Amino acid sequence: MLDLTPKELSERSALRINPLKTCQPVGAMYAALGVHACMPHSHGSQGCCSFHRMFLTRHFKDPAIASSSSFTEGASVFGGGSNLKTAIKNIFDIYDPEIIAVHTTCLSETIGDDLVGYINDAKIPEGKIVVHTNTPSYVGSHITGYYNMITGFIKYLAEATGEKNNKLALFPGFVNPGDMREMKRLMTLMGVEYIMLPDTSGVMDAPMTGSYNMYPKGGTTISDIKDLGNCELTLALGELTSEFPADFLEKKCKVPYKTLPLPIGVENTDAFIMALNHFSKNEVPYAIEEERGQLMDILLDSHQYTYNKSVAIYGDPDTVLGMAQICMEMGMIPKYLVTGTPGKIFEQKAKILFEKFGLEGCIAKSAADLFELHQWIKNDSVDLLIGGTHGKYIARAEDIPLVRVGFPIIDRYVHSYMPIVGYKGAIRLAELILNALMDRQDRDCEDEDMEMVM
Amino acid sequence: MDSREKVLDKYSSKVYKNRKEHVITIEEGEPNVIQADTRAIPGIMTNRGCCYAGCKGVVLSPLKDVAIITHGPIGCGYYTWGTRRHKAKGDENTKSFGEYCFSTDMQETDIVFGGEKKLKKAIKEVVDIFNPNCIMICSTCPVGLIGDDIHAVAAEAEELYGIKIIAFSCEGYKGVSQSGGHHIANNGLMKSIIGTGDAEPMKYSVNLLGEYNIGGDGWETERILKRIGYNIVSIMTGDGSYAELKNAHTADLNLVQCHRSINYIAEMMKTKYGIEWLKVNFIGIEGIKKTLRDIALFFNDPQLIARTETVIAEEEEEITEGMDYYKTRLEGKTAAIYVGGSRTHHYINLLKTLGVEVVLAGYEFGHRDDYEGRDVLPSIKLDADSKNVESITVEKDPENFKSFLTPERLEELKNAGVPIEVYNGLWSDINDNAVITDDYNHFETEEFLKLLKPDIFFSGIKDKFIIQKSGVPSRQLHSYDYAGPYAGFRGALNFAKDITMAIYAPAWNLIQAPWKSTPTLEGSLGGTE
Numbered sequence: 001m002l003d004l005t006p007k008e009l010s011e012r013s014a015l016r017i018n019p020l021k022t023c024q025p026v027g028a029m030y031a032a033l034g035v036h037a038c039m040p041h042s043h044g045s046q047g048c049c050s051f052h053r054m055f056l057t058r059h060f061k062d063p064a065i066a067s068s069s070s071f072t073e074g075a076s077v078f079g080g081g082s083n084l085k086t087a088i089k090n091i092f093d094i095y096d097p098e099i100i101a102v103h104t105t106c107l108s109e110t111i112g113d114d115l116v117g118y119i120n121d122a123k124i125p126e127g128k129i130v131v132h133t134n135t136p137s138y139v140g141s142h143i144t145g146y147y148n149m150i151t152g153f154i155k156y157l158a159e160a161t162g163e164k165n166n167k168l169a170l171f172p173g174f175v176n177p178g179d180m181r182e183m184k185r186l187m188t189l190m191g192v193e194y195i196m197l198p199d200t201s202g203v204m205d206a207p208m209t210g211s212y213n214m215y216p217k218g219g220t221t222i223s224d225i226k227d228l229g230n231c232e233l234t235l236a237l238g239e240l241t242s243e244f245p246a247d248f249l250e251k252k253c254k255v256p257y258k259t260l261p262l263p264i265g266v267e268n269t270d271a272f273i274m275a276l277n278h279f280s281k282n283e284v285p286y287a288i289e290e291e292r293g294q295l296m297d298i299l300l301d302s303h304q305y306t307y308n309k310s311v312a313i314y315g316d317p318d319t320v321l322g323m324a325q326i327c328m329e330m331g332m333i334p335k336y337l338v339t340g341t342p343g344k345i346f347e348q349k350a351k352i353l354f355e356k357f358g359l360e361g362c363i364a365k366s367a368a369d370l371f372e373l374h375q376w377i378k379n380d381s382v383d384l385l386i387g388g389t390h391g392k393y394i395a396r397a398e399d400i401p402l403v404r405v406g407f408p409i410i411d412r413y414v415h416s417y418m419p420i421v422g423y424k425g426a427i428r429l430a431e432l433i434l435n436a437l438m439d440r441q442d443r444d445c446e447d448e449d450m451e452m453v454m
Numbered sequence: 455m456d457s458r459e460k461v462l463d464k465y466s467s468k469v470y471k472n473r474k475e476h477v478i479t480i481e482e483g484e485p486n487v488i489q490a491d492t493r494a495i496p497g498i499m500t501n502r503g504c505c506y507a508g509c510k511g512v513v514l515s516p517l518k519d520v521a522i523i524t525h526g527p528i529g530c531g532y533y534t535w536g537t538r539r540h541k542a543k544g545d546e547n548t549k550s551f552g553e554y555c556f557s558t559d560m561q562e563t564d565i566v567f568g569g570e571k572k573l574k575k576a577i578k579e580v581v582d583i584f585n586p587n588c589i590m591i592c593s594t595c596p597v598g599l600i601g602d603d604i605h606a607v608a609a610e611a612e613e614l615y616g617i618k619i620i621a622f623s624c625e626g627y628k629g630v631s632q633s634g635g636h637h638i639a640n641n642g643l644m645k646s647i648i649g650t651g652d653a654e655p656m657k658y659s660v661n662l663l664g665e666y667n668i669g670g671d672g673w674e675t676e677r678i679l680k681r682i683g684y685n686i687v688s689i690m691t692g693d694g695s696y697a698e699l700k701n702a703h704t705a706d707l708n709l710v711q712c713h714r715s716i717n718y719i720a721e722m723m724k725t726k727y728g729i730e731w732l733k734v735n736f737i738g739i740e741g742i743k744k745t746l747r748d749i750a751l752f753f754n755d756p757q758l759i760a761r762t763e764t765v766i767a768e769e770e771e772e773i774t775e776g777m778d779y780y781k782t783r784l785e786g787k788t789a790a791i792y793v794g795g796s797r798t799h800h801y802i803n804l805l806k807t808l809g810v811e812v813v814l815a816g817y818e819f820g821h822r823d824d825y826e827g828r829d830v831l832p833s834i835k836l837d838a839d840s841k842n843v844e845s846i847t848v849e850k851d852p853e854n855f856k857s858f859l860t861p862e863r864l865e866e867l868k869n870a871g872v873p874i875e876v877y878n879g880l881w882s883d884i885n886d887n888a889v890i891t892d893d894y895n896h897f898e899t900e901e902f903l904k905l906l907k908p909d910i911f912f913s914g915i916k917d918k919f920i921i922q923k924s925g926v927p928s929r930q931l932h933s934y935d936y937a938g939p940y941a942g943f944r945g946a947l948n949f950a951k952d953i954t955m956a957i958y959a960p961a962w963n964l965i966q967a968p969w970k971s972t973p974t975l976e977g978s979l980g981g982t983e
Contacts, residue, residue, distance in 0.1 A: 001553065002553050002554075003544070003550075004549055004550075004551070004554070004584055006583065010579075010582065010583060012579050013575060013579075014558060014572045014573070014574075014575035014576040014578075014579055015523070015556060015557075015558070015575070015576040015579035015580060016528060016531075016555075016556070016557045016558070017554060017555065017556055017583075018535070018553075018554060018555050019528050019531070019532050019535075019555060019557060019559065021528060021532075022528060022529050022532040022533070023527050023528050023529030023530075023532070025529070026529065041497075044595070044626075045504045045505075045595060045626035045627040046494060046500055046502050046503065046504060046631075047502075047503045047504020047505070047506055047507050047530075047626040047632075048504070048529070048626070050501070050502065050503040050504070050507070050916065051503070051507070051529065051530070051533040052533075053916045054533070054537070054915050055533055057915050057916055057918070057919060058537075058915060061919060062919050063916075063917075063919045063920045063923065064916075065499065065896070065920075066499070067496075067497050067498070067499050068494075068496070068497075068499075068500070069496045069497075070493065070494045070495070070496045070497075070498075070500065071626075071627045072493055072627060072628075072629075072630060072839050072842075073627050073628055073838075073839070073842045074838065074839075075627070076595070076598075076599065076627040083496040084496070086495065086497060087496035087497030088497065089466075089497070090466070090469060090495060090496065090497030090498055091497045093465075093466050093469070094464075094465070094469070094497075094498065094897050095499070095896075095897070105595070106526070106527045106529075106560075106565075106594070106595055106596045107595035107596065107599070107626065107627060109596075110565055110595070110596040110599045110600065111599060136527075136562070136565075137527035137528070137529050138527040138560050138561050138562050138564065138565050138596065139561070139562050141528070206923070208922075208923060208965055209923075209965070210924075210925040210965045210966065211923075211924060211925065212920055212921075212923040213923075214900075340528075371554075390535075390536075393553050410537075
């Protein structure tokens, strides 16, 4: 497994090996799936759309619907205007969504297609909406595409009518439907009225009923997106993912915002609950206090199995930072934190975390790849890996347990239904991490050291 | 109205006009003409992918000892990393790159100023770290648009590093589907690799073309062929390698499994080296038996013919009891089957053996010859999209040209029904009244599901869960749902087991919640007590 990876590090400036990011459009597609009765539309050649649908379907094990402008060579030369026009007509005719959310691709970006012009010229049925965002694949990553699409919805739809709605606008970060459900549950428990964009719960974790519905019950409604402009405050969870649209909403509709880390782990969830408390002025209910207490109980009961264990965490920037936080709360050492998404802020945030917990010698790197992480591990190994499916080769090559967290997880089931955020999510993470480490101890120990009670 | 008309009727006139040529009902005694390999309609949720997917993803990726650099932004390389189940195994002499994904991860500056410099650097970095014998470069959409000359970069690097470096201009917008990419990959392999080796010819040697070793299919096929006594020179391309492919021209016979993706190489090798190609099918017991007997007839060695019968008998014996059992579970079921460009056809005989009738079928990117047979080829007019995909011609190679068969023997075999340079397409096995949908889309899937109510639907990952959410079991026939192999006799049994499992999974009977069919309120009416 990965036998060709040498231990010796070498400088690379052109070659990406085993990437830790993918391109913008897939993030845009995921965001658009979190809007109710929305058809994500990929303006490019049909391979992009196919790859992205395939990829999302593999992660969620649920249909990821989207359409394509199906560029051929002709469209690539003469522009994709007529393809988009035809596509819009056909989509409304055949699939009848409320809204089409167009994102671009490296193809349509390179030829400089004018999406605003095309959409203005398109025949859009009465009451239906078409929005767009630019997602050049050669800038940023899927995280960039995700927040660009959220921003696109706001740009086209959010309005400040002058009358506040007393609601909280919540940008959940690049998380699973299970996480979005947990955020909503916590907000409801805190008595906070909210608008969450996007909301893929009820879409990408839609129930089996025996009859297929192209537009399941979930997703942020168009009227709610419009109403975002009237919110009192935005909470942008996951600073590297959600600040961009929050900032845009502030500029457009004067909704002030506050950024917070993804609520992964004790302190990050505390910060989220405190922000909700501050917003609603409602006391924190016992139900939440109880969950927090349970989490603290678990972390203390089990600390001996995690204390000083070293871990490498890879994936999307906010998820990695959140996972680093909870690992440190469990007494672990996050020796390597890597993300494929470019941006030095990731490294700065990681450094602050290391300092907060008094850790030295931990490395954080953005715009990194799994090949490099593997080389680091070959030189100085870790006790645990945390991240998505693509790390499984390293886990096998180096015989390190892997806890699957984040995106994408294309080789396991159920993960997208379960939260990693909130105290409940932290309890789940504690169980996953403890099981991985303790199963390993059981597997590796001598017969005479096998513990019945642990 | 029949099912076909009911579905088409819902389209706007423009879409109707296009789709009515692609959706037909098979009628006995009719020519059953279908339209295929034309542009997908924008906005229609086609299941098709792109040229890059066909070239890099399908044909080239399985070559295990080749480091393939995707030249473009990160996505395309990322999506084709480890996601197609072309199993491969390296050894001490073969570096296996299957676990690696290489990309130039082009950034905005590369798009603006050109990406050649970065590509050159990336090649150098691959050579420095991995020192492979062969590097391939596959371009993605923007590369063609900004005009990077990847072929010049490849030629220069080949000279510089003394290893084989081949470029493929397989930008996603070329052609109308993955199919264009297969063709481009075929051209490159033919131009730059096949025929460059100097291995000694082997007796009874074959190449296995269009076998990508999904789920280990190629290994199972190889096991059977070796049992009989054939020597396999190369497999194109599942668990194949640059090293083997170089010597492909030394084989006596080309066996073509996936006609769609590799018939170009088969044809060109016939012209250049005189090697006959035989359409084979290692899926389904009837398919395999015919194929093994055809191959034996080709070589016409009494020992091989006898050995073939022994192997067939032994292999069949091993699975008969199991197959008989699964047939009792499956007899009378109906199926829909939509896969790439050949696979749909391959499975029909296997389903028949199990008593399953195909009521709905089609290809994602097949051409008319994949449906109607190669006889239709001369009547297919090339459109602008087909012309945009490079087509090359080859000349006879006098040094390496050989004919295994005498013209008389060739004629004799053809008359005996051995499909040498012959492929009769899906029509040869499909039953009457089946609905055929070319380049099927989401809408048609949903509608035909309701109208034809198949018991099982074979398709891919994008529609799998749409189908299952409609209450119909679905198995992926691109990836075998991470199981397999399905080729060979043992594979047939795996297949039977897997579809029985899909249909009889206990959870199917639990979908309906009890309160949906039982009144919630119990008790008596007010005032009666």
